[in-house]
Amino acid sequence: MLDVNFSTFPELETERLKLRWADLNDIDQLYSLRSDKEIM
Secondary structure, eight states, X not given: OOOOOOXXXXXXXXXXXXXXXXXXXXXXXXXXXXXXXXXX
């Protein structure tokens, strides 16, 4: 079985995209996206 440990979330990056763990600095942007009916 595959054993994956995400206790330290990996940062993945390409030329156009960066995936990282969301933190408290992201609250306003996340709220804006999640409260937009067109996006959701």
